Amino acid sequence: MTKQDDQHSPTSPVFLGLIGQLLKGPAKVLLPIVSIFGLWYLIIYTSDLPSFVIPDPQKVLLSLIENRDLITEHFLHTMKVAGAGFVLANVVGIGLAMLFVSLPVSRNAIMPAAITIRNVPYVIIVTVLALAVGDGFATKVTVVTLAGFFPVLVNTYRGLQAVDPIVLDRMRILDASLWEVFVKVRLPYSIPFIIAAQEITGSASIVIAIAVEWMISRTGLGYVINQGMMAYEGELVYAVALVAAVFSFAVYSIIHHLGQRMNWAENNDR
Amino acid sequence: MSLSVSIQGIGRKFGSMQALADVELEIEAGEFVSFVGPSGCGKTTMLRIVADLEKATTGKVLIGGAVPKEMRRQKKLGLVSQRPAVLPWKRALDDVKFTQKVAGRVGFPADQLLRDFGLEGHERKKPSQLSGGMLQRVNCASAIAHDPELLLMDEPFSALDEMKREEMGEWFARELEVRPRTILFVTHHIDEAVLLSDRVVVFSASPGKVHEIVKIDAPRPRDKSFRETREFIEKTAQLRRTLFHDLAAGA
Numbered sequence: 001m002t003k004q005d006d007q008h009s010p011t012s013p014v015f016l017g018l019i020g021q022l023l024k025g026p027a028k029v030l031l032p033i034v035s036i037f038g039l040w041y042l043i044i045y046t047s048d049l050p051s052f053v054i055p056d057p058q059k060v061l062l063s064l065i066e067n068r069d070l071i072t073e074h075f076l077h078t079m080k081v082a083g084a085g086f087v088l089a090n091v092v093g094i095g096l097a098m099l100f101v102s103l104p105v106s107r108n109a110i111m112p113a114a115i116t117i118r119n120v121p122y123v124i125i126v127t128v129l130a131l132a133v134g135d136g137f138a139t140k141v142t143v144v145t146l147a148g149f150f151p152v153l154v155n156t157y158r159g160l161q162a163v164d165p166i167v168l169d170r171m172r173i174l175d176a177s178l179w180e181v182f183v184k185v186r187l188p189y190s191i192p193f194i195i196a197a198q199e200i201t202g203s204a205s206i207v208i209a210i211a212v213e214w215m216i217s218r219t220g221l222g223y224v225i226n227q228g229m230m231a232y233e234g235e236l237v238y239a240v241a242l243v244a245a246v247f248s249f250a251v252y253s254i255i256h257h258l259g260q261r262m263n264w265a266e267n268n269d270r
Numbered sequence: 271m272s273l274s275v276s277i278q279g280i281g282r283k284f285g286s287m288q289a290l291a292d293v294e295l296e297i298e299a300g301e302f303v304s305f306v307g308p309s310g311c312g313k314t315t316m317l318r319i320v321a322d323l324e325k326a327t328t329g330k331v332l333i334g335g336a337v338p339k340e341m342r343r344q345k346k347l348g349l350v351s352q353r354p355a356v357l358p359w360k361r362a363l364d365d366v367k368f369t370q371k372v373a374g375r376v377g378f379p380a381d382q383l384l385r386d387f388g389l390e391g392h393e394r395k396k397p398s399q400l401s402g403g404m405l406q407r408v409n410c411a412s413a414i415a416h417d418p419e420l421l422l423m424d425e426p427f428s429a430l431d432e433m434k435r436e437e438m439g440e441w442f443a444r445e446l447e448v449r450p451r452t453i454l455f456v457t458h459h460i461d462e463a464v465l466l467s468d469r470v471v472v473f474s475a476s477p478g479k480v481h482e483i484v485k486i487d488a489p490r491p492r493d494k495s496f497r498e499t500r501e502f503i504e505k506t507a508q509l510r511r512t513l514f515h516d517l518a519a520g521a
Contacts, residue, residue: 169323170355174372174416175343184372188359264359264396 052234060242063235070224075243077219081137082209085144089201092145093152094194101160101186102178118150122208126215135216140209147208148201155197159190188264195259202255206248272299272452273346273419275320279329281477282315288477289315293329295471295480297452304455304463304470306509308517312478313456314424320454321349321422333420341420345373348418352425354409356397362408363393369415377417378449386448387411388441403434410442414449423455427462439465440494447491460509464502465492472512482512 040057047054064071096114100107117125125146129139163186171181213222221240228236275297282290290312297303305313318324320331322338333341341347349355356365366380384393387407397405406426414421427438439462446453446466457463463470467486474481488501496502 164353164355166351166353166355167357169321169349169351170369170412171372172323173321173342173347173349173422174369175345176372180372184368185357188357 052232055234055238059235060238063233064239064242067236067239071221071240071243074220074224075247077217078206078209078213078221078244079247081140081144081213081220082205084137084141085148085209086202086205088141088145089148089205090152090198093149093197093201094156096149096153097156097160097190098182100157102182107157114150114153117146122147122211123215126212130216135218140212140217140220143212144205144208148205151200151204152194152197155193156190159193160186162193163189192263192265195255195263198255198259199252202251203248206244206251210244272450273334273341274299275420275452275454276332277316277320277329278332280316280319280326280331281328282312282319282324283327290319290326291477291479293478293480297454299334300450300452302446302453302455302466302468304457304467305473306457306460306463306470306513307473307478307481308475308513310478311473311475313473315478316473317422317424317454317456320420321347323349345375345416346419348413348416348421350410350413350421350423350426352428354397354405356405356408356412358397361394361396362389362400362411365397365408366411366415369412373416375416377415380411380415383411383415384408387445402430403438406430406438407441410445414451417449419451421451421453423453425456425458428458435459435462442466443490443492460506460513461497461502464505464509465496470505470509472509472517474517481517484509484512 037057040054043049044054044056051059096110100110122143126139126143129142133139167185168181171185176184210220210222210225213220214226215222217223221244224240225237228234228240275295277293277295277297280290280293281288289310293316295303305316307313315324319326320333320338322342331338333346338347357368360368362384363380366383370376370380381393384390387410389404389407389411392400392404397408400408406429410426427435427442430438439459443466453466455463455466464486470484470486471480472482472484473479484505486501486505488496488499
């Protein structure tokens with residue numbers, strides 16, 4: 001047997017490694033499902049909680065199928081709020097970070113206010129905004145933005161400051177404009193930092209959007225949870241939770257995946 | 271094309287500390303001049319003032335008859351720093367091209383330059399994939415990619431281990447024959463200064479000023495064998511005496 005044949009025989013390490021690779025994808029999806037449902041059944045059979053507190057998974061799936069139109073409709077509302085809030089959080093966060101770097105005095109002026117806003121309980125912001133501009137789309141998006149911009153701001157600012165001063169000397173000796181330094185040096189330097197912030201803000205946007213809907217809205221997954229709760233329909237609440245969790249996980253995965261491809265600090269093959 | 275440098279009565283104060291006082295120095299076009307001296311003698315500050323990266327408190331610098339800022343605007347200056355100023359996300363070839371893009375001038379074809387610098391086969395590697403010596407070569411290539419007429423080098427080989435450092439010095443001496451230009455070179459290493467320079471300027475500390483200028487007349491090209499000549503040994507010894515005896519005693 002030649003060496004090459006040996007590599008492809010069913011018992012060779014290369015071959016087993018290949019099988020492992022092939023199984024990796026499905027295993028990544030299957031293992032979480034097994035562990036989540038396993039834990040779920042375990043709690044049902046070992047605790048005496050009533051079924052509207054912790055319903056059977058099959059009832060939840062049934063409810064998901066029965067209520068798919070309702071859930072889809074409200075899911076789309078939530079997605080819009082979370083999506084718009086996420087984008088605005090980035091616009092505000094990255095924009096402020098750029099302002100702070102190019103005009104240091106602005107940092108002293110704005111940062112205390114930003115920290116204050118970040119530390120006000122969202123319940124109060126929601127209440128004030130609802131009184132001021134009503135319980136519509138704008139209020140919900142504003143709350144998601146306010147809740148999400150801070151990690152983006154702090155990380156982007158740190159990233160823009162992370163530039164090696166020696167590289168700034170290099171740019172200066174070449175008489176590069178401030179704009180060139182910003183676009184070609186500072187921004188790329190901050191990409192790993194901005195990506196890290198997206199993983200936080202992305203999931204937070206969804207959670208906050210649902211929370212706000214739960215409080216004030218007549219649309220969105222938060223509202224459906226509210227309805228399910230009031231009707232003691234535990235299955236519906238859990239069905240929504242399932243949708244939200246899958247959605248949140250998907251968003252996180254997409255951001256993480258895109259992030260790894262854009263992140264020069266972790267990627268040598270691009 | 272190369273540029274002359276005229277340093278006229280340069281002084282620099284940091285708070286109450288006089289880092290440089292009354293530095294006078296005329297550097298001819300195409301000349302290689304090293305600055306050596308004890309730490310804190312202001313040799314790097316002097317280089318940065320010529321580069322227009324720092325302002326002098328008194329005096330002025332003229333490069334080819336113009337102020338440094340003007341020469342910087344015309345992209346006629348190049349800078350090699352001790353730590354490589356490469357961009358961590360750029361491949362070697364792209365990093366060299368980056369200089370040319372920002373300067374708006376292709377001095378030397380980037381791929382040719384890297385090949386001449388012994389980096390053939392490494393053009394598509396990123397900084398994290400290159401060794402210290404190779405990285406410093408990329409750094410040098412990026413610094414002269416736009417063909418600056420005055421090259422300022424701040425301890426470019428000091429971060430390398432001793433063997434690598436000597437090797438890089440010899441390589442750079444050969445490179446000088448191919449692409450000659452005016453060079454100001456800050457170093458801690460006497461042998462490096464003697465090997466490469468036409469003149470070695472010894473700075474004394476607090477305040478930093480020119481203490482002695484040693485001329486190295488040996489013909490070029492100079493290579494490894496120059497290290498074993500009488501002139502090399504004598505000049506090295508002379509500089510050692512000045513640095514370790516005269517200046518140490520004064521301090």
